[in-house]
Amino acid sequence: MKRSLTLSLLLLAVLLAVGCAPAQPGQLVKVSLPVGYIPNIQFAPLYVAVEKGYYKAQGLDVSIDYSMESDNVALVGADKLKFAMVSGEQVLLGRAKELPVVYVMAWYNQFPVGLTALADQNIAKPADLKGKQIGIPGLYGASYIGARALLMAGGLSEQDVQFDAIGYTQVEAITTGRENAAVVYIANEPIQLAAAGKQVTTLRVSDYMSLVSNGIVTNEQTLKQNPELVKKMVSATLHGINDTIANPEEAYTISLKYVENLAKADSAVQKQVLEASIGMWKMPKPGYSDPQSWENMQKVLLEMGLLKSPVDLSKAFSNNYLP
Secondary structure, three states, X not given: OHHXXXXXXXXXXXXXXXXXXXXXXXXXXXXXXXOOOOOOHHHHHHHHHHHOOHHHHOOEEEEEEOOOHHHHHHHHHOOOOOOEEEOHHHHHHHHHOOOOEEEEEEOOOOOOEEEEEEHXXXXXXXXXXXXXXXXXXXXXXXXXXXXXXXHHHOOOOHHHOEEEEOOOOHHHHHHOOOXXXXXXXXXXXXXXXXXXXXXXXXXXXXXXXXXXXXXXXXXXXXXXXXXHHHHXXXXXXXXXXXXXXXXXXXXXHHHOOOOOOHHHOOHHHHHHHHHHHHHHHOOOOOOOOOHHHHHHHHHHHHXXXXXXXXXXHHHOEOOOOOO
8 A cells, every 4th residue: 555655656746747847959938928908919029929930939939818917917926927018017016015026128118108188178288187087997007007107297196087997998988078088008099099080189108207118027036047038038029029110011911810800900090000119119229128217117106105115126127138
């Protein structure tokens, strides 16, 4: 009986060892990359990097996951995921909860959030938001941080406006007059509204404050045990970005395979969205994360009360894994 139990335990140990074994030479390392949003032309560089084999050339088999980013930060922190695409404030909020997440590559060169309204709402500056009813995807994530940053720029607090959680229905909410304004991604909804013949004004967060944009995060364990994996992931992703900037028509064609109903959408509008995104991908140092933006982001979170005390910013991000 004891011998049988011993053999069973040995067999279990062998099976566990095989299951945890790293990829063999010549095998691709499987990577799931959550991006925190639905399939969209704004992820064209990822589709390009997958389709043209830039990830595979680095030994990676990358699949794109569209789950929500707050869960992804926790999963990366627990080393259940190696990477995720998240907004900068999620990194600081995660580290405040002792999640060892580290931001290693900036996706955009500026914070991509803004607030859009029809021109007849007369919202020309942040102070004009006082008393307005504002649609927002939810009181979380980059949209919420961006909205609060705009209120701060106008000397306002959340009590001076009415936030309505409307999901991703900003275009409808604005055109129907259900909301006075809506928090948007500046490369998306303002373009859709203009294409529909609407005259709009957009307040860009980046015009008032430099904050940390979306980017790729990993965890301290991965950085310590497999820094080359991180460098390969960052390098291939930046390759996809650079290729998209250089060949937008090809990137759009590739995206048709990955974005459901893109072929049925207004191609002129979607190509404008891609063009606007390209403007935010261009940066003097691709992937570089600005230390001052992290200081500003922490200040906003502290003033909002989302952070109770400062975190060590030197451990929250790194530019050491850029090509």
